[in-house]
Amino acid sequence: MDKNLTDFIVLHKTGKSPLYVQLYEEIVDKIKHKTLSPGYKLPPVRLLARELAINPGTVVSAYRELEKNGYIFTRRGSGSYVAERIVPAESEGQEVPDIAAELADDVQTDCGQDDVINMSSVSLNPDIISLEVLQKAIDDILKRDRGYAFTYQDSRGYMPLRQSIAAYLAQKGIMTDERSVQIISGAQQGIDIVARALLKHGDVVFVENPTYPGAIAAFRSCGAKIVDVKLTKEGIDLIDLENKLKLFKPRLMYVMPNIQNPTGISYSKCVKRRLMGLARYHDMYILEDDYIGGLYYGKNAPVPLKTYDTDDRVIYIRTLSKVFLPGLRLAYLIVPSALSQKLLNVKYIADIATSGLTQRIFDYYLREGLWQKHLNSIRNIYKIQFDFVMKMLKKYLPKDISYIKPAGGLSIWLSLPERLRADDIIRRAKEKGVIVSSGAPFFVHQALHRQVRISFAVLSLAQIKTGVKILAELMKNR
């Protein structure tokens, strides 16, 4: 294997860039083209230096650069290995499931790659999370609970966390108590559990159109019939909804009333109230996915539909994935008491309980006031980027590209005019190093292929500007 690597590498000793940069670039190239796959052990420094007839210091410098940029990692006393790097643009359909490949939302993205402008990822840039705080939280928890932090948890969730969540929500106007809190391993699990607990084969679910594809997949897997309802700028289209309620008797309606994914639309107060009235009249449950709760840019936090829920028919989901660390796999449900035991049973069948360590980390953040600090901090950071992206869109985009200004979140939903096709724009943008998400997977039945979602979650201001300018150029009227 070591022999192979040196065979692949070509260095020009009289070339214009320093040898260590050449070596660095050669290895990056091999990693990107999968000649070296993740986990591959790089040859020891001295061996590689000898085989390439270069100074060991050159190899050390190259390896250091590789490590700094996340291409490799080093294990003390063992050696250097190729790290796992998944770039969405290159991994489609390979390591990601069929349905997942279509999801613009949740793919792992590679923020370290400077040559690509990733306007697809809607996950926070992990570099903005304070690792010191997280590390201290873990240390304190292990000191306090020792191995007990890793024992089986109650299927409903770690009680102190359920209490802190109830206390936290009370401050935000959602009056609940720990008995209504169900801890889950991410919002996707929450949607899946609700679907499995409520829906029988053939049952009808109403959804917004467009909506989150992971929800569509979960409802489909239960054999549910999915009926989509239009959206207006004010939220769900009440006329369309009332018409469809004459035709169908939905058991459940899945909505994102604040900063909807993908459109960014927020329901007006009036629409929220009217929706709750219809839900009551037609006796349907509402699944409210507050998917980006906490990341708003106005003065006041958007008000959850759950606060309008006078007769306990809203199941409220809130996740940490979009505003903290997706890899924690943590979210929670506020569950109507009539459904509580049913959901608990399905949660048990699904995975018994959510990780005790993860639950303790969030509990620690809530109790120490770190959670609110974290949200304030990301709001400040992303507000700047949000304002900037809005300015850039206004300045550069052709006037017939339409979008609404969302009240928060990390992305903007662009609607293209008849003269343009989204897949064409996406392909050409990719050729120019700009990755954007197709709107198509968000549509329930058929897409118009006129929508593109652009995100600024992992971009610098300079990248936002370049990205928008490249897109604007491609969208120009010629």
Place this chain on the structure above:
Amino acid sequence: MDKNLTDFIVLHKTGKSPLYVQLYEEIVDKIKHKTLSPGYKLPPVRLLARELAINPGTVVSAYRELEKNGYIFTRRGSGSYVAERIVPAESEGQEVPDIAAELADDVQTDCGQDDVINMSSVSLNPDIISLEVLQKAIDDILKRDRGYAFTYQDSRGYMPLRQSIAAYLAQKGIMTDERSVQIISGAQQGIDIVARALLKHGDVVFVENPTYPGAIAAFRSCGAKIVDVKLTKEGIDLIDLENKLKLFKPRLMYVMPNIQNPTGISYSKCVKRRLMGLARYHDMYILEDDYIGGLYYGKNAPVPLKTYDTDDRVIYIRTLSKVFLPGLRLAYLIVPSALSQKLLNVKYIADIATSGLTQRIFDYYLREGLWQKHLNSIRNIYKIQFDFVMKMLKKYLPKDISYIKPAGGLSIWLSLPERLRADDIIRRAKEKGVIVSSGAPFFVHQALHRQVRISFAVLSLAQIKTGVKILAELMKNR
């Protein structure tokens, strides 16, 4: 209220245990007897110290111990509160789901309670896990991968971990590669995912009888028809199996061929081979749950059925919950290539991906050789307890109580004679402070109420002796 607490508490300043221990025990006693109920706010340190005329440091120490053992929790700036504690013996049907309440297996247990001999828990005693090693693993991972350890993972799993698992299994005789490894959030999720991917409403699944109740629940939730097959001391009853294969066409058979849960039976080589032959002939998939793999007491590790799998029809599950830390929620599947994409899709719907931190911890253990060390260490510890429990059973139990000596694991399955009823023994044992598991929930359709499972996972040798003697006394012929 504060006044009340001090009225209840009696400390002996000249007593033989330190004051803080006495205070600790007094408060624990009040919590156990519900004099102090969950959510009760304990008096501030200085106030309590003054009222009891003791040093504030003593109160701090007692509160710290209470917190460490989960009796109370502290909110910064607010005070200390009595936590809700779920002891399986007392909480049946309250905080645990319907189906979960019946599961002897996976309830959260309270190992700190010295007056109860818990012969029900089959989770490792968390105190035997080296926290220093675990802490260092987490530190090193955070240093290496920073926030990226918490980004979305590939739904199939973190690639380096999949590679380390493949390498580890190759040493154990299971030849596979990383493409066949599917990371899951615990064995229960694995069973559930396999059930959802393979079973349609009305499909037939074969299971051993008795078997793991969580599997029964998962199969039932898919609407599958569950057919149970008898067990003999040599493993699955081949005659019963062949007869039932004449009547049914199962899509899947769920088995634990080594150290079966709950019976402890291991299949003979001959039965393993014959089972694979029948699976091939009748074209059914086998789901092998190697639920306690690694914890054996003989010279050689039991050989998985998967090693007999010549035509890729065994789905192999291995979990860390039973031999490491259940709260990590980590397990893996080795998946036949024909099923790989299907399972991946269901995994995605279920929870997108398993926690990246957890996956990295296990990867670290495997790569650094810590995993094998850990298994060797727990084998050594539990071998002593296992030998001791076997000796005690032989010495004290009436001769008409039958059991087989398992090849490993943490429990023994006792079969009672006609003259005894299991529920009666269990109730009377509980009155004497010994908690054992009923065999009834492990039976698929109807139980004989003659089986009891006793475990030594969290007991000292002295507790084992006392527990067995109490049980033996209750089982005596009178």
